[in-house]
Amino acid sequence: MIVPIIGNVSYSITLDPTVWIFDERKVLLDEAFTKNTKSKEDIPNTKKLAERYNREVFQSNAKVPPVNKGLTKKEGEEILKNSYVMPLYDFVKNAEINDSAKSATFLSEDNQELVTIDIDQLVNGYFLFAIDGKPIKKDGPVYFIYGNGMNKNDPIKNIKKIKIN
Secondary structure (H helix, E strand, C coil): CCEEEEECECCCEEECHHHHHHCCCCEEHHHCCCCCCCCHHHCCHHHHHHHHHHHHHHCCCCCCCCCCCCCCHHHHHHHCCCCEEEECHHHHHHHCECCCCCEEEEECCCCCEEEEEEHHHHHCCEEEEEECCEECCCCCCEEEECCCCCCCCCCEEEECEEEEC
């Protein structure tokens, strides 16, 4: 259930989509491709929880170990109702793609090339990693959706590796 980023990068990194369900960077699939004109009051509960967690961990007294507060039952149930995507920008940035790189190729389990896209398309794209709050097992662990959502209803499936060319 992991997806490595390999090839023409400074750092080969491994993505683990099974832990993204509690990541504050995740975006609801239904909201990922709409213009973000929301006010602070409209931020979903999970985003508010992530902000609260960051405040408590990073702004607390350094001598006191941080305590992670669990989710309430209602918050946990809400997470399990939705489908989520993860923006790829941060992960690609952390891999530090070399300047000479021109494209990215998604590879299947047997290293068969699925699709080759531009680096910009990868950076601005999303991985669908949870459908109805559950990890994608069939044809997964992630599906790629372009940043503009043009393939939202027909994402690229069976991605096991990302090779930077």
